[in-house]
Amino acid sequence: MFELLAKDGQTKARLGRLTVAHGVVQTPIFMPVGTQGSVKTLHPDDLENLGAQIILGNTYHLNLRPGMDTMGKLGGLHKFTSWDKPILTDSGGFQVWSLSKLNKITEEGVEFASHLDGTRMMLSPEISMQIQATLGSDIAMLFDECPPYPSDKDYAANSLALTTRWGIRCKEWVEKNKPRSGDGRQMHFGIVQGSSYADLREQSAKELVALDLDGYAIGGISVGEPEIEMMRAIENACPHLPEEKPRYAMGLGTPPQMLEMIALGVDMFDCVMPTRIARHGVVFTEDGPIHIKNKAYELDERPLTEGTHPSVARFSRAYIRHLWRAKEMLALRLLSFHNLHFYLQLMEQAREAIAAGTFGDFKEKFITRYNKNQKNK
């Protein structure tokens, strides 16, 4: 169930509450990515301390390892990973793109060669939904094809049509099998495709809306397109999605991008950026990202940012830089923790601003500072 609690006075931003089997999610929300049943470097207690409300898991990766026989015997992803809050699982559609050298797309589905050992494996709408049912996620994504960027219009149109046909098959499988998540019903989100073509985005959105799903995602972005194309895809899709259903921008984004997309009416985000970039030594700050490994922080006794989490604030930049250079694992963990905290705090601030009706001002102020100091950081 999704409830719209408030709308911003200055933008199309929405404040919402999404109730799923394992709990309640306040939107707008950022969902940390835990592809293989783990948000890299972090303990579930860390995620709780960060206030993470919902995390991701991945159909493709979890199906390869540990595999669904094992997963089924062990009671599903929540029990297996000891995380009893909401989980959203991606359908594996993105891996069709990211592992595209290893797969073959047909009407039936996608045949992969496992990136682990080359074993052939089939992913289809029915198989993806079956896997996600076994995982028992709160929200399952319909199986889609994520076309590369750039795609010519013919390819994009055919791909979108395939995604729609696959979507119908997913929906039929769900109606027949009625998958559960814990004690509740599993929800299902469709994924709008259409590449960089406004009319195709509209067509895709309308075809999926006709399926009356629980929510709608915008996909086919974060595949190497310029930022302007990314924003345009969101702009082109949002107006055709129902007000009363949650909207999810898949795989995005940077802090300013997320604020811009919230202003366009997006409610949910996921992105590997905060955690991956953390493992690569980059820290999100109110003044834009900084490379903690840089010599500039050698003697910097300040915390990572003014607003960082108390458990990280006790450490100086100089110390964390040292940990990084010494290849200490604590560096990866502290930076991952901090970056997720930064993202989750940003969402909380956004929710407060929407409730106050001043999201537009908040967004402008944040982005101005974030970008301005990039030049003279």
Add this chain to the structure above:
RNA sequence: GGGUAGGUGGCCGAGUGGUUAAAGGCGGCAGACUGUAAAUCUGCUCACGUAAGUGUACGAAGGUUCGAAUCCUUCCCUGCCCA
């Protein structure tokens, strides 16, 4: 004292007459990363110069050669073995 193996750019380590300012790794400096095949990948790293280029450089000094990190002589230093 005798024998033996060596001394190469911040460190380790290739290279045994020209295509060598000298492989590769480490270290250092910077950058990329957007539904995670990512604790990964990329660039730069002798000096001066934007560059072409110039100058220095393979323990030291001399020599052979058109040309030497590479060959010869002497010296210095280090590891190992024997006394």
